[in-house]
Amino acid sequence: MNIRFYILRRIALVIPTLIGLSILTFSIARVVPGDPVGLAAGPQATEEIKAALRRELGLDQPLPVQYVNYMAGLFRGDWGESLYTRRPVIDALRAFWPATLELTTAAVIIATVLGVPAGVISAMYRNRLPDHVARILSLFFVSFPSFWLAMIFQTWFGLDLGWFPISKRLPVLVAPPAATTGLYLVDSLIQLDFETFLVSLRHLFIPALVLSFGAFASITRITRASMVEALEKDFVRMERAIGIPYRIIIFKYVLRNALIATITVISLNFGWLMAGAILIETIFDWPGLGLYAVKASLSLDFQPIMGIAILYGIVFSIVNILTDIVYGVLDPRIRYG
Amino acid sequence: MPELLNIDNLHLEFDTYDGVVKVLAGVDLKMQRGDVLGLVGETGCGKSMTALSVPRLIPMPPGRITAGRVTFNGEDILSKTESEMEAFRARHVGMIFQDPVTNLNPLFTIREQLVDAVLYQRAQGQKVPGRWRGFLPSVRQMRMEAHDRAVELMRLTGIPDGDKRIFDYPHQFSGGMRQRVLIAMALAGDPDLLIADEPTTALDVTIQAQILRLIRSLVSQLGLTVLLITHNLGVVARSCERVAVMYSGRVVEESPVRELFKNPKHPYTRGLIAAVPQKDISRGGLEGIPGMIPNLIDPPAGCRFHPRCEHVMETCRSAVPPAIPVGEGHTASCFLYPEDA
Numbered sequence: 245m246n247i248r249f250y251i252l253r254r255i256a257l258v259i260p261t262l263i264g265l266s267i268l269t270f271s272i273a274r275v276v277p278g279d280p281v282g283l284a285a286g287p288q289a290t291e292e293i294k295a296a297l298r299r300e301l302g303l304d305q306p307l308p309v310q311y312v313n314y315m316a317g318l319f320r321g322d323w324g325e326s327l328y329t330r331r332p333v334i335d336a337l338r339a340f341w342p343a344t345l346e347l348t349t350a351a352v353i354i355a356t357v358l359g360v361p362a363g364v365i366s367a368m369y370r371n372r373l374p375d376h377v378a379r380i381l382s383l384f385f386v387s388f389p390s391f392w393l394a395m396i397f398q399t400w401f402g403l404d405l406g407w408f409p410i411s412k413r414l415p416v417l418v419a420p421p422a423a424t425t426g427l428y429l430v431d432s433l434i435q436l437d438f439e440t441f442l443v444s445l446r447h448l449f450i451p452a453l454v455l456s457f458g459a460f461a462s463i464t465r466i467t468r469a470s471m472v473e474a475l476e477k478d479f480v481r482m483e484r485a486i487g488i489p490y491r492i493i494i495f496k497y498v499l500r501n502a503l504i505a506t507i508t509v510i511s512l513n514f515g516w517l518m519a520g521a522i523l524i525e526t527i528f529d530w531p532g533l534g535l536y537a538v539k540a541s542l543s544l545d546f547q548p549i550m551g552i553a554i555l556y557g558i559v560f561s562i563v564n565i566l567t568d569i570v571y572g573v574l575d576p577r578i579r580y581g
Numbered sequence: 582m583p584e585l586l587n588i589d590n591l592h593l594e595f596d597t598y599d600g601v602v603k604v605l606a607g608v609d610l611k612m613q614r615g616d617v618l619g620l621v622g623e624t625g626c627g628k629s630m631t632a633l634s635v636p637r638l639i640p641m642p643p644g645r646i647t648a649g650r651v652t653f654n655g656e657d658i659l660s661k662t663e664s665e666m667e668a669f670r671a672r673h674v675g676m677i678f679q680d681p682v683t684n685l686n687p688l689f690t691i692r693e694q695l696v697d698a699v700l701y702q703r704a705q706g707q708k709v710p711g712r713w714r715g716f717l718p719s720v721r722q723m724r725m726e727a728h729d730r731a732v733e734l735m736r737l738t739g740i741p742d743g744d745k746r747i748f749d750y751p752h753q754f755s756g757g758m759r760q761r762v763l764i765a766m767a768l769a770g771d772p773d774l775l776i777a778d779e780p781t782t783a784l785d786v787t788i789q790a791q792i793l794r795l796i797r798s799l800v801s802q803l804g805l806t807v808l809l810i811t812h813n814l815g816v817v818a819r820s821c822e823r824v825a826v827m828y829s830g831r832v833v834e835e836s837p838v839r840e841l842f843k844n845p846k847h848p849y850t851r852g853l854i855a856a857v858p859q860k861d862i863s864r865g866g867l868e869g870i871p872g873m874i875p876n877l878i879d880p881p882a883g884c885r886f887h888p889r890c891e892h893v894m895e896t897c898r899s900a901v902p903p904a905i906p907v908g909e910g911h912t913a914s915c916f917l918y919p920e921d922a
Contacts, residue, residue, distance in 0.1 A: 477683065477686075478678060478680060478683035478684045479683065479684050479685055479686045481638055481678070481684075482676070482677075482678055482684040482685075482763065482766075483686070484636075484638060484670070485636050485638055485670060485674070485675075485676035485678075485767075485776075486670065486671070486674075486675055486676060486698055486701075486702065486766055486767055486769070486770075487667060487668070487669075487670035487671025487672070487674075487701055487702050487705075487706075487770065488671075488697060488698070488701050489667050489701060489706070490663075490667065492697070492701070496697075497686050497688075497689065500688050500689075501686070501687075501688060574688060575687070575688055576687075576688065576690075576750045576752070577687060577750070577752055
């Protein structure tokens with residue numbers, strides 16, 4: 245089986261997952277206690293007004309019909325509209341989602357770039373000073389609540405030292421780069437607008453750093469553990485016995501064996517960070533999806549809730565596919581198996 | 582001219598939670614260039630540890646060499662730094678191990694591993710330009726030569742279609758073929774000494790015979806010096822010229838192979854040879870040596886074999902017997918000798 249077929253099979257397997265997810269979120273959104281229409285229509289609304297609203301929203305139809313309509317809408321780009329703002333969900337997702345994606349991706353990148361080397365060094369110097377330093381650091385960062393660290397960093401680096409801005413993606417007076425992807429870093433590079441790139445990088449850095457700490461800790465720990473395990477393998481002794489230099493053994497032969505576990509943790513973290521970004525977004529006034537999601541769920545605004553769930557589902561599936569592809573690239577036995 | 586390998590009075594200990602394990606207690610072993618020496622003994626007698634001490638692959642700590650010397654071509658190995666050892670292993674020593682399944686890296690093609698073996702063994706500790714620099718003509722040339730050498734090594738070790746199979750992964754090879762790949766890797770830099778640590782134990786019997794035949798043919802083709810570690814006297818009989826018998830951390834007898842089987846001197850060797858199952862075992866079942874292998878944390882004083890020895894004398898309980906010549910190139914460490922004393 246070649247790698248192309250392997251990738252296609254992975255993608256095909258995602259489709260039933262997404263269908264399942266849509267049925268689940270759809271059902272949950274319809275059976276939650278409380279009356280979203282009543283909430284939306286206001287306390288003074290009469291039964292007639294509520295019934296009219298239900299009819300308008302299609303909520304008077306049988307559930308399967310509603311589901312089919314909803315799914316058909318999804319493919320047309322009609323993701324429903326908010327009961328309160330009466331604005332299309334898809335517009336809100338377009339406006340808020342790139343900010344969250346940029347923040348989360350940056351956090352995952354920081355966590356990986358710091359965490360994997362820290363784990364490797366830990367394993368190489370097992371139970372010696374560098375190992376202790378890396379382990380204490382990761383324990384330290386994972387033990388503090390991120391909202392507290394966020395505020396501390398805001399105070400130190402933003403206010404006291406003045407190195408970084410303390411909120412938002414860009415200064416109020418700077419126009420965002422023309423939206424191609426909605427990710428300011430990418431868009432500004434496409435426009436070759438390096439000034440905006442640097443400014444938005446400075447805005448992004450502290451929130452992404454704070455968000456990355458938990459992931460950094462788990463990536464460091466899993467990399468250390470799987471490196472230690474891989475270092476015990478017979479082939480390491482064999483490679484040493486025939487004169488392959490130790491650093492080549494570590495960084496070429498052992499690391500690849502250890503990375504499978506690390507990749508898994510990185511992709512899981514990506515999902516957790518997407519969901520967990522809300523606190524950081526609130527503290528840094530980051531215009532992401534988190535706040536939108538919280539408002540929607542508090543007011544039982546079911547269309548945005550479903551839209552967000554489905555969007556997260558799609559993104560998580562994409563991350564999973566990428567993870568599977570990386571597995572296949574790293575380990576031929578998975579690819580051929 | 583000095584011996585190729587001289588292990589002199591090597592003492593090795595391991596720190597464990599239960600106490601200090603005295604693994605090697607004065608191993609003496611000499612090898613000349615061209616020797617094919619079998620090192621036999623029971624599990625736990627220290628034969629693998631003796632072998633691993635030559636390329637210095639014993640983890641220290643917890644291991645600790647408390648006395649003795651290991652010299653190779655007259656060079657003191659134990660005083661080398663780790664980076665000198667890397668160059669030493671690349672240049673002088675090739676090693677193959679017991680289990681060909683776990684000794685190949687599963688994530689890399691045979692080509693990747695074999696070409697690296699060729700490149701790094703040729704470089705002998707010097708830097709090797711990485712694969713990403715393959716756009717440079719000189720690097721390209723170097724890697725192509727290494728590839729050709731790798732295919733040649735596969736042919737030499739009897740792997741059919743080496744030019745195609747080199748692109749395969751280890752899991753696409755059978756156990757016997759993997760062991761051939763490992764032998765090819767060990768030989769990539771024309772080592773002076775090939776250490777084979779139970780190379781056939783994990784293979785089934787027909788494949789064992791093939792691998793032994795391969796090692797023998799490599800010895801005659803390349804003039805290899807081989808230290809073959811095994812617990813199987815049959816393997817020794819078929820493959821080696823000389824044999825050293827180890828018991829509990831010491832070499833107790835050393836002799837040419839025929840001489841040892843015809844005329845074993847040390848009581849332990851006699852027991853070992855008597856314990857080899859005969860074709861017709863219906864007569865008396867399997868023979869064994871009474872007693873157990875000694876506890877290495879608190880080993881018996883004097884000759885470590887004395888609690889199991891039928892010829893035990895008073896001196897055996899307190900003094901360690903020296904190696905006494907008992908024949909042409911034949912020594913035994915036992916107070917029974919010299920017989921006229």
